[in-house]
Amino acid sequence: MSRLNKIEDIFLKIGSVDRRWIFIIIAIVVIVPILVPIGLPIRATDTSKKVYDAIEALPKGSNVLLSIEYSPSTKPENHPMTISIMRHLFRNNQKVYITCLWPDGQFMAQDALKQVAEGEFNKIYGEDYVLLGYRPGGEAVVKGIVSNIRKLFSVDARQTKVDDIPMMDGITNFKDFDFLFSASAGYPGTIEWVQYAADPTGVPMSSGVTSIQVNEVMPYVQSGQMVGVLAGMPGAAEYESLINQKGSATSGMDAQSVAHLVIVLFIVLGNISFFIERKRSKKY
Amino acid sequence: MFWKRQIPIFIVTVIGSITLFGWFIDQPNVKEFVGDDATQWFDVLASFAIILGALNLIKLQLQKVLYQKPGWLYSVVAVFGFVFAIIAGFFVKGVDDSVAQWGAHVTSDGTLFKWMFDYVFSPMSATMFSLLAFFVASASYRAFRIRNFEATLLLASGIIIMVGRVPIGGIISSWFIMYLIVLCLGIYVNSLKQDMKITFVFVAVGVSVVTIGGFITGWPIDQPGIFYLPSIQEWIYYYPNVAGARAIMIGIGLGIFATSIRYILGIERSYIGE
Numbered sequence: 181m182s183r184l185n186k187i188e189d190i191f192l193k194i195g196s197v198d199r200r201w202i203f204i205i206i207a208i209v210v211i212v213p214i215l216v217p218i219g220l221p222i223r224a225t226d227t228s229k230k231v232y233d234a235i236e237a238l239p240k241g242s243n244v245l246l247s248i249e250y251s252p253s254t255k256p257e258n259h260p261m262t263i264s265i266m267r268h269l270f271r272n273n274q275k276v277y278i279t280c281l282w283p284d285g286q287f288m289a290q291d292a293l294k295q296v297a298e299g300e301f302n303k304i305y306g307e308d309y310v311l312l313g314y315r316p317g318g319e320a321v322v323k324g325i326v327s328n329i330r331k332l333f334s335v336d337a338r339q340t341k342v343d344d345i346p347m348m349d350g351i352t353n354f355k356d357f358d359f360l361f362s363a364s365a366g367y368p369g370t371i372e373w374v375q376y377a378a379d380p381t382g383v384p385m386s387s388g389v390t391s392i393q394v395n396e397v398m399p400y401v402q403s404g405q406m407v408g409v410l411a412g413m414p415g416a417a418e419y420e421s422l423i424n425q426k427g428s429a430t431s432g433m434d435a436q437s438v439a440h441l442v443i444v445l446f447i448v449l450g451n452i453s454f455f456i457e458r459k460r461s462k463k464y
Numbered sequence: 465m466f467w468k469r470q471i472p473i474f475i476v477t478v479i480g481s482i483t484l485f486g487w488f489i490d491q492p493n494v495k496e497f498v499g500d501d502a503t504q505w506f507d508v509l510a511s512f513a514i515i516l517g518a519l520n521l522i523k524l525q526l527q528k529v530l531y532q533k534p535g536w537l538y539s540v541v542a543v544f545g546f547v548f549a550i551i552a553g554f555f556v557k558g559v560d561d562s563v564a565q566w567g568a569h570v571t572s573d574g575t576l577f578k579w580m581f582d583y584v585f586s587p588m589s590a591t592m593f594s595l596l597a598f599f600v601a602s603a604s605y606r607a608f609r610i611r612n613f614e615a616t617l618l619l620a621s622g623i624i625i626m627v628g629r630v631p632i633g634g635i636i637s638s639w640f641i642m643y644l645i646v647l648c649l650g651i652y653v654n655s656l657k658q659d660m661k662i663t664f665v666f667v668a669v670g671v672s673v674v675t676i677g678g679f680i681t682g683w684p685i686d687q688p689g690i691f692y693l694p695s696i697q698e699w700i701y702y703y704p705n706v707a708g709a710r711a712i713m714i715g716i717g718l719g720i721f722a723t724s725i726r727y728i729l730g731i732e733r734s735y736i737g738e
Contacts, residue, residue, distance in 0.1 A: 199602045221634065252590050327499035437632035440626045443604055
């Protein structure tokens with residue numbers, strides 16, 4: 181047997197490796213960079229910079245609506261975005277109003293508020309931020325906020341009457357907000373906010389979405405209906421670098437980088453084995 | 465039959481027409497109905513739908529358990545989870561009223577419901593989603609094959625997006641990509657001509673051109689941008705991807721419009737079981 185044939189046999193063996201080996205390798209390449217960070221440099225893309233610039237350009241004391249529509253399953257991607265956006269907003273002394281289109285979103289919002297608003301900035305509930313909570317109905321909730329938010333939210337997530345919350349004075353509908361940021365993992369989410377709220381009213385909005393959602397929201401970014409987008413965990417890491425406060429997204433990028441490289445390596449090896457198989461089947 | 469057929473169709477036709485034409489009629493009452501009342505109605509109906517959905521879920525799971533259908537043990541877990549959530553949500557708060565009121569207790573620390581969310585729902589939900597990474601790796605290893613031109617295009621863009629989106633893509637020099645392209649083209653030329661001399665000359669010329677170009681320009685990592693992975697992935701996102709996504713969105717939009725018209729005209733009656 182020639183040396184070339186031996187090499188080809190090795191590739192064929194690799195090509196038919198049990199998938200459990202692939203699972204183990206993926207587990208290792210994800211865990212190791214988390215335990216031993218590489219510290220790869222993070223370059224902010226234009227779409228992330230646009231989000232940062234839009235929030236930075238808001239005058240102090242602007243009313244910003246932050247909508248949370250994700251669950252624990254996409255927490256590693258969406259939550260660092262929410263935390264970074266909150267940090268940026270509170271640092272600039274904006275008033276933050278939080279709504280949730282997903283029931284789990286309320287838990288995520290509460291978690292982020294506890295860490296950022298209470299833990300880092302000592303903000304006062306009802307004066308600097310308010311958690312209005314979750315309402316069922318998807319796009320109907322978005323439309324309700326656009327027409328009359330007080331009809332939809334008579335009490336906040338703490339069961340306090342909205343009329344008794346100081347920062348709700350003068351807030352009746354979506355046009356009373358200066359900016360919207362939607363942290364979204366699917367339906368209902370960013371697209372519904374663009375279609376039923378931001379675009380018809382002209383209130384600027386931006387979004388942070390999971391990587392698989394980027395494809396569907398990109399047309400809105402390109403058309404200018406959305407001001408930039410934070411695309412998946414890389415987008416979250418970019419935002420962390422823009423506000424100069426590293427978090428879980430930055431540490432997750434090393435693991436994601438190595439895992440992506442390994443998957444590409446798998447694809448290359450799989451194709452080499454495929455070509456050898458095809459060549460041999462042609463020969464015989 | 466009148467109540468089950470004509471009345472629902474009438475309601476759908478009237479409400480559908482008002483909602484549709486409300487966008488074009490400048491009449492305050494119609495506008496208020498479309499922008500305000502209709503959405504309030506929808507919210508109320510959506511709340512009832514949640515109750516109906518929950519009841520339907522428990523009915524199906526209980527049936528599975530009672531008749532011991534395949535996988536009935538999983539249904540036992542589902543029924544247990546359902547009952548536990550009901551108890552934690554409506555009957556056992558776990559804290560005093562001074563800590564959290566009924567309603568607010570759902571997201572308050574120390575309550576049974578919050579405990580369930582933090583220590584049962586969240587880890588399980590995250591686990592399910594995390595498994596995707598393993599399946600994506602395994603599936604791409606087996607299914608991502610260069611079988612034809614379309615598959616090659618898909619594979620190349622997939623790899624560019626995967627590597628270009630993450631920080632490691634930013635440290636891969638565009639010159640390295642150029643060398644890689646020259647080598648890949650060399651393989652292609654070799655398979656086409658089956659002549660080692662031609663292949664050698666092609667690769668040698670290609671490598672020389674890239675090297676000379678590198679020395680002249682000083683090997684900038686992100687130049688020429690056309691070979692820099694983060695730039696290429698951004699271009700893919702902004703142009704081919706947006707073009708495809710827009711086509712799909714326009715198609716979906718037209719489909720929604722056509723279906724809505726069918727509902728308003730009473731042609732589509734699947735909602736009454738026809």
